[in-house]
Amino acid sequence: xxxxxxxxxxxxxxxxxxxxxxxxxxxxxxxxxxxxxxxxxxxxxxxxxxxxxxxxxxxxxxxxxxxxxxxxxxxxxxxxxxxxxxxxxxxxxxxxxxxxxxxxxxxxxxxxxxxxxxxxxxxxxxxxxxxxxxxxxxxxxxxxxxxxxxxxxxxxxxxxxxxxxxxxxxxxxxxxxxxxxxxxxxxxxxxxxxxxxxxxxxxxxxxxxxxxxxxxxxxxxxxxxxxxxxxxxxxxxxxxxxxxxxxxxxxxxxxxxxxxxxxxxxxxxxxxxxxxxxxxxxxxxxxxxxxxxxxxxxxxxxxxxxxxxxxxxxxxxxxxxxxxxxxxxxxxxxxxxxxxxxxxxxxxxxxxxxxxxxxxxxxxxxxxxxx
Numbered sequence: 577x578x579x580x581x582x583x584x585x586x587x588x589x590x591x592x593x594x595x596x597x598x599x600x601x602x603x604x605x606x607x608x609x610x611x612x613x614x615x616x617x618x619x620x621x622x623x624x625x626x627x628x629x630x631x632x633x634x635x636x637x638x639x640x641x642x643x644x645x646x647x648x649x650x651x652x653x654x655x656x657x658x659x660x661x662x663x664x665x666x667x668x669x670x671x672x673x674x675x676x677x678x679x680x681x682x683x684x685x686x687x688x689x690x691x692x693x694x695x696x697x698x699x700x701x702x703x704x705x706x707x708x709x710x711x712x713x714x715x716x717x718x719x720x721x722x723x724x725x726x727x728x729x730x731x732x733x734x735x736x737x738x739x740x741x742x743x744x745x746x747x748x749x750x751x752x753x754x755x756x757x758x759x760x761x762x763x764x765x766x767x768x769x770x771x772x773x774x775x776x777x778x779x780x781x782x783x784x785x786x787x788x789x790x791x792x793x794x795x796x797x798x799x800x801x802x803x804x805x806x807x808x809x810x811x812x813x814x815x816x817x818x819x820x821x822x823x824x825x826x827x828x829x830x831x832x833x834x835x836x837x838x839x840x841x842x843x844x845x846x847x848x849x850x851x852x853x854x855x856x857x858x859x860x861x862x863x864x865x866x867x868x869x870x871x872x873x874x875x876x877x878x879x880x881x882x883x884x885x886x887x888x889x890x891x892x893x894x895x896x897x898x899x900x901x902x903x904x905x906x907x908x909x910x911x912x913x914x915x916x917x918x919x920x921x922x923x924x925x926x927x928x929x930x931x932x933x934x935x936x937x938x939x940x941x942x943x944x945x946x947x
C-alpha cells in the first residue's frame with residue numbers, strides 16, 4: 577500500500593524534454609536552474625521523490641516542490657518568483673528635493689553642493705545623495721569652460737576649412753600652419769625617479785627655467801608630413817623664413833592652401849607682400865577663437881604629451897634637440913577629419929540654445945529671489 581501524499585502525474589512533451597535536457601547540461605546556465613531541470617527529468621522518468629533526492633543529493637521536499645511547480649506552470653515554474661525586497665526608504669518627493677536643491681540653490685558661502693552638505697540639508701545619507709546624483713547625471717563638483725566665436729563670418733569659414741579637409745582640391749596641397757610659441761625648457765630640481773612595479777614615475781613639483789623656443793609647423797592634411805622650424809623669437813621675420821621653407825617643400829606645380837589663425841604676425845605687410853608675390857598660395861583663416869579647426873593643433877597636442885611635458889631639459893638647445901628627434905621619428909600619419917560642417921554648426925546651435933535657455937532661467941530665479 578502506498579503511503580503519503582499522492583504525486584502529481586508528470587508527463588513531458590518532446591519540446592519540453594529537449595529544453596530541460598539543454599538546461600541540465602549547459603555550463604552557462606545558473607546551477608540552480610540546471611538542478612531543477614535534472615529533478616524534473618528524473619521525476620518524468622518514473623523515479624520517486626526519495627530516489628531523485630538521493631541521486632541529486634537534495635532533500636525530498638525540494639524534489640516535491642519543483643515537481644509540483646512544473647506540473648502547475650510547466651517550464652515557467654522553474655524560474656524564481658519575483659521578490660519584493662526591502663521597501664523603499666527614500667520617497668519620490670525627497671529625490672525631487674535633492675535634484676531641485678542641486679540645480680537651483682547653493683549652500684551658504686559656497687559655490688556648489690557637496691554630498692555631505694546636501695545630505696545634512698535634506699536629512700539623507702551621503703551615499704544616497706551620491707546615488708541620486710549619479711542617476712540624474714549631476715556633477716556639481718565639476719566645471720568646464722567654453723568660448724563661442726564672435727566672428728561674423730564664422731559659418732562661411734567653417735564650411736570653407738572643413739571642405740578643404742573632406743574634399744581637398746585637385747592639384748593642390750592643404751597645409752595647416754601655426755606656431756607653438758614659448759615652449760619652456762624646464763629642468764627638475766632633483767632627478768626624476770623612474771617608473772617601477774607598483775610605483776608611477778615621480779618628479780619634483782618645482783623646476784628651473786632655461787629659456788624658451790617656438791616651433792613653426794606646417795602639417796600636410798593629406799599625408800601627415802610636417803615641415804618645421806625652431807626659432808628663439810616669434811616675429812613676422814621668422815614666419816616669413818618658415819614660409820620660404822614651406823614653399824620649397826611643396827612641388828612647384830601644386831597650389832598651396834594654407835589654413836592658419838588670425839595671429840598678428842600672419843597679417844603684417846611683410847607677410848602680405850610675400851603672399852602677393854606667390855599666387856599659388858591661398859590663405860584660409862580660421863574663425864576667431866576657433867583654433868580647434870586647425871589640424872596642426874593635434875600635432876602640437878601630441879608633441880606636448882609625448883615629448884615636452886614630461887621631459888627634463890637643461891638648456892634651450894636640449895629642448896630643441898628633443899623636439900627635432902621626436903619629429904624625426906614620428907610617422908607621417910594624417911589626422912582624419914570626420915565631422916561635417918553641418919554637424920559642427922548644428923552642435924554649436926544646440927549648445928548656444930541650451931546656454932541661452934539656462935541663462936534665462938537663472939535670471940528669472942535671481943529676479944524672484946530679489947538679488
